[in-house]
Amino acid sequence: MRRINRTLAGSSLAAVSLALFSTPAFAQQTDDTDEPGEVAVEEVVEEMDSPYQDDTVTNADGSAGDAIVITGSRIRRDEFSTTEPITVITREEVTQAGFNSAAELLQSNQVSQGSAQINNYYGGFVVDGGTGVNTIGLRGLGPARTLVLLNGHRLAPAGTRGSVGAVDANVLPSAMLERVEILQAGASSVYGSDAVAGVVNIITDRGLEGLVLEGQANIPEIGAGVERRISASFGNQSDRFGFIGSVEYYKRDAVRLNDVDFTSCPIEGYLDGAGSELGSGDYIDPLTGAPKCFTIFNGGVTINTLGLPRRVGVDRETGALGVFNRFVPAPGVAGTPDAPELLGVNLYTRDSFDPRSQLEEIVTPAEILTGYAQLTYDLDILGDAEAYLEVLGNRRESSSILYRQLSLDYSTGSPLIPEAYRDGIFLLPNEITNGNFAAARAFIGFGNTNTAQEVNFYRVGGGLRGDFLLDDWRYDAWLSFSGTDATYENETFLTDRIARSLDVTEVEPGVFVCNTTSDPNCVPAPYLDAATIGGDLPQAYKDYILANVIGTTKYDETVVALAVDGPVFEMPGGDVQLALGAEYRDASIDDQPPADSVNGNLYNLTSASPTVGSDSVWEVFGEVFVPILGDVPGAYTLNLNGSARYTEYDSYGGDWTYKVAGEWEPIRGLGFRGSYGTSYRAPALFEQFLGATSGFLSSSADPCDDYGNSNNPIVVANCASIGLPADFQQNSGITVFNLGGAGAGLEAETSTNFGAGVVLQPRLPAAWGDLSIAVDYFDIEINNGVSQVGAGSILSRCYGDPNFSPSTGFCRLVVRDANNELTVNNSYINLATDKVRGFDLNLRYARNFGDVGAMLTMRGTKFEEQSNKLFEEEFLTDFNGIITAPEWSANAELGLDFGDVALRYGVDFVSGSPDYTYQYFTFDEGTGEFDPDLEEFYRSIFYLESPDYWTHYASVQFDVTEDFQLTAGVRNLFDAELPQITAVGFSTYGNTPLYSGYDYIGRRFFINATAKF
Known part of the structure; x- marks a missing residue:
């Protein structure tokens, strides 16, 4: 039963260490001394031995046991009971579930519990950290409020552009993953200010011996988006020296809009009455008799269209006379040199679809190379000190394809337009009309442009850890340097070149030259005719106005930390443990956008100023664990835990944070726990110093x-x-200004975090197996929360x-x-309140059926509230249950172990939105209530309901030989149908809302091979 024991070792903290209450005796038992229904945890202890802090302690029976440090506390404990719920996912679970990277695991439902994440589906959107970044945020509170650790030490942010502020999960060494610990509770007093929503701790395999080669491929059924990863891990351990390392290569192919079917015909999705079908209230395309696809409200953009002052014209669709200001060239009719034949169009009859737009990506391609090394050496001095060193290096190359519309504004009197149009005034002077009124605008489908990113990240850290001056006291000193050196490229139009190209003189009929004397390479814009309007542009002109612009981003962070811990005196329940420490962090950001961006020379794209700034923080902290009583009736466990931290930012001053927690087991198998804590988070560097950045909406x-x-x-x-x-x-276009808040009075945010739970672990007869159930309540309230609302x-x-x-x-x-x-x-501001509360439910049942081991685990989160308000005078708007903020999310897995063969079946669930989404759009901030009449109206015109979303996965794992393992399986086994909604209020792919909890790729097969030498 080797495999099921190993799975139990990992999943027991995914369920029993759900922070279940176990007594010291329970934690010390072995297979030979188990009482009925109790789980053998000796192997669990061995699995959970901390790679960043370990020691031995003396158990009550005089035997030696392992002391461990569980995420969320700096106190070494000889048992797995904790005062707060912790989920642990092991490497074996990751492999059997078909995840091909640590990033994919962290953003899965098993970890995120329904919270929206920035993942590979956001390539065509502007996100903090730039295209290709993968971040993790717990409780729906965003990545800036979730602390990510590697072996117990914080990771620095990585990414591109000025809004780098969160850890990019792409940098993690997937090949070295041993387990992931997730604490979904505030821990700012233990770890620092950014642990508001919780902590994710990635722990590497410290005890690796020999060479391990691994390869995995994930192959979607659609034939696109293949992922592959190959790695070599190696290690050697001696009496005094230990070394492990890994090198891995990961590559992901793109999934484009035309690779999937649900984007083939996006519609607006309006209803024509309550109970009607999606699209029944849309404009009907007379060519198909169905709702028009790719309107400018969903998936389309105006192309092959000429904008002119209002004038009489022939309606393209009906042939009737009307007044229009948008026209398309009459097909097959050249018109006269002075006036091409035009047909009038309205919002729906204009051209808005170009097949090249479907080359944009749902999943962006990437290549990632990661190297990791960890060295330890016993010095036999300084309290039997161990020197340790960790080195992490990562390079990510990613890209995305964009579809671009080109708008050419021809000036009044320009020789480039027919005489019949030269005297009109369609637009006021703008950046490309050279100070003149615009007589006409050509809406041209230009085609595709490319963007690319290269992000180089490193972290070098090390220190000393050993025995302190007092008995059973330990110290750990740490110093690390982290850095990101990134470039980002963008093919785009240059405003000054377009302006010069439109300022021309006609030297002979049909021959034009640029009037500029400063740019000898200037290419005149094409004459305004049907071909130009249709996008048939001379290649020389396209090459002239299009340029590849490059920006750079640097982010550096230094961390110095010292912690000591050990017993101070004995209580009836055991030794009172104390941990003390101090930490200093210094970070700086230097983002230099392309010069053309700084100068506002990117046509119809953002302009940006450099983002340059730094901040530092000193912190001192203390934590105490008080075992009041233990192993007595009425108090088989009765522990208190308290922590406090003083934080002093160079930019925002200082404040205290604290946390108190307790656990009580009045009868064996039934425990209660609770905690209350505070946090103090200064805005991230980009939130403070983001350079003035202008963008545009259509x-x-x-x-x-x-x-x-x-x-x-x-x-x-x-x-x-x-x-x-x-x-x-x-x-x-609509101008959008984004700006850091340091110069506008942006304040630090504070929060409170309350949690309480019940843990049930009935003492069942051994033949009945082992059952563990935990229910935990959480309530987090953030005040002065730093955020952008979105234009x-x-x-x-x-x-x-x-x-x-x-x-x-x-x-x-x-x-x-x-x-x-x-x-x-759309600058960074302090939100008045941001609040989430709800319940976590966890269950684990394990039993052996003869030679077959079985384990069932279930994890779920039910949000009772996800609300915020922007201004103090407003009421809280609760968006719990709307699309992208589900009320319920859950994961269940069943594992069966037959010795050399293991089977796993899993289900992910995200609840739909039957009504809350409508209410969100009908909330009256003046009264703090929903308007039922308006909600009913919305129901009659919008379809904003989403059904429950289920995905299934299955795998089989073979131990082919003692040193060779093969795993194969399927994710999204039944190719779950994606929800379809009205295209209003949400970003969508087709009519499917953009949400990280949905699988846009569909059914995919995976295979993993691991060989040990």
Whole structure:
């Protein structure tokens, strides 16, 4: 039963160390001395021996036992009971579940418990850390509030651009993974300010001997997105010297929009009444008799279209005369040199689909090379000190493809446009019209451009650990240097080149030259005709206006830490343990965007200023563990744990944080636990110092654009109230300003974290197996939380507010000037409150059926509240249960061990959204209540429900020989159908909301081979 014991060793902390209460005697028993129903934990102790702090202690019976350090405390304990729930996932579980990297594991439902993560599905979106980054955030509170450790020591952020502030899970050495410990409770007083939501500790295999070769491939059924990883791990241990190391290579192929079927026809998804089908209220394409695909509201962008001042034209669809300001060239009709034949189009009849847009990626490609080494040496001095060194190096090369529209604004009087259009005024002067009014705009489908990132990360750390001056006291001194050196590239249009290309003189009929004298390479823009409007641009012109711009990002962090711990005196329940320490951290960021970005020369893309800043912090901390009583009736376990930390930031001053926790086992097998703690988090460097960055939303993001055709009566009323006509057309992109908050009074955030739980471990007869159940309540409240709201959300909540006021609420962040051009301020601000609370449920049942070992584990989280408010005068808006913030998430696994063969079957579950999503959009911040009438209206026009989402996985593992193991299986076994919603209020792929808990790849097969030498 070797394999099931090893699985039990790992999963027992995924269930029993759910922080179940076990007495000292329980923790010391062996297979020979187990009482009925108790789990043999000797092998568990061996598995859980900490690679970053170990020692031996004397058990009550005089035998030697292993002292361990469990994530969430710095106190060494000789048992696995803890005051807070901890989930542990072992390497074997990772392999059998089919995960091909540590990043994939950390973002899975087993760890994230339904919280949205930034993963490989966000390649086409602007995210903190840049394209290709993978971050982990617990409790839905974001990665900046989750501390990630490697062997008990913090990892530094990595990524690109100015908003680097979280650990990139891509840097982790997957080949060396022994286990992952997840504490989903605040631990700022133990670890520091960023452990608000919890701690993830990745622990490497310290005891490796010999050479291990491993290879794994994950192959999607769709034929794209193949993942492969190969690694070599090696180790040697002697009396005084220990060494382990690994080298691994990981490669992921892209999954593009045209590789999957659910993106083939995105529609708006409006309803024409309650109970109607998705899309029944959409515009119907007369060519297909079905809702039009790829409208500009979902998946499409205006192309092959000419914008002109309002004029009479022939309707493209009906042939009737009408007044239009958007036109398309008449097919097969050249028109005259002075006026190409045009047909009028409206919002839905304009062209908006280019097949090249489907080359954009759902999953971005990446290549990752990782090296890791760990050395230890016993010095036999300084208290039998051990010197240790860890070196981690990682390079990630990733990329993404973008589809670009090119808008060319031809100036009034320009010789590049037909005479019939030269006197019109379509737009005010802008950055490419050389100070002139624009007479016409060509909306051109340009094609695809590329972006690329190279991120080089390293961490070198080491120290001394050994016996302290007092008996059974230990010390651990640590020093580390971490750094990110990254570049990011982007193919994009340059504004000044486009402007020069449009400023021309006609030297002879049909021949144009640029008027500039400063750029001899200038290529004139093409004449405005049907070919140009259709995207048939000369290659020389495309090469001239397109450039590859490069930015660099550096992030450095130094950590110095010293901790001592040991017993101080004896209590009836055991020795009182004390830990004391101090830590200093210094971090700096230096992001230098491309010069053209700094100068605002990226046409229709963001401009950015350098992000440069540094901060340092001194901290001192203490922790005490008090075993009041033990192994007596009414108090088989009665322990208290307390910790406190003083934090002093160079930028934000200082404050105290503390935590108190306790555990009580009044009768054997039934335990109670609880904790209460505080935190103090200074804003991350990018939150403080992010350089002024301007971005753009498309003109269609203006809620008042063509609002007369809107199905939302609130938007209609609000846009009308500011004097806009019902057929208002927004002809300008929306400017979005992002800026760090250091110069605007951004404050540190504080929070409280309460938890309480019940643990049941009935003492069953041995033949019945072992059952462990834990239920824990959590309640986290963050005040002055640092966050960005998002420009789209600001606009939506401003103009969708039933109590609309242009100068209050979210509208105070929106400026509409005299020309109706919009500017949105999306800077980092202090949110008044951010609150989550709910329950964790954990179950483990293990039993042997003859020679077959079986284990069932279940983990689930039910959120009771996920709420926030932006301004103090507002009410909390609870978005618990909406799409992307599920109320329920769970994972269950069944493992069977037959000796040389192990089977595993698992299920992931994310609850759907039957009604909460509608309520979220109908929340009245003026009264703090939902409007049932408005909710009913939304139900009649939007489909925002999502069904429960289930995925299954299965695997079989063979011990082919003693040194060769083969694992094969399937993830997303039944190719789960993705939910479809109305394309409003959420980012989507097709009509599927963007959420890390969904599997956009579908069924995929995996195989892993491991050989030991």
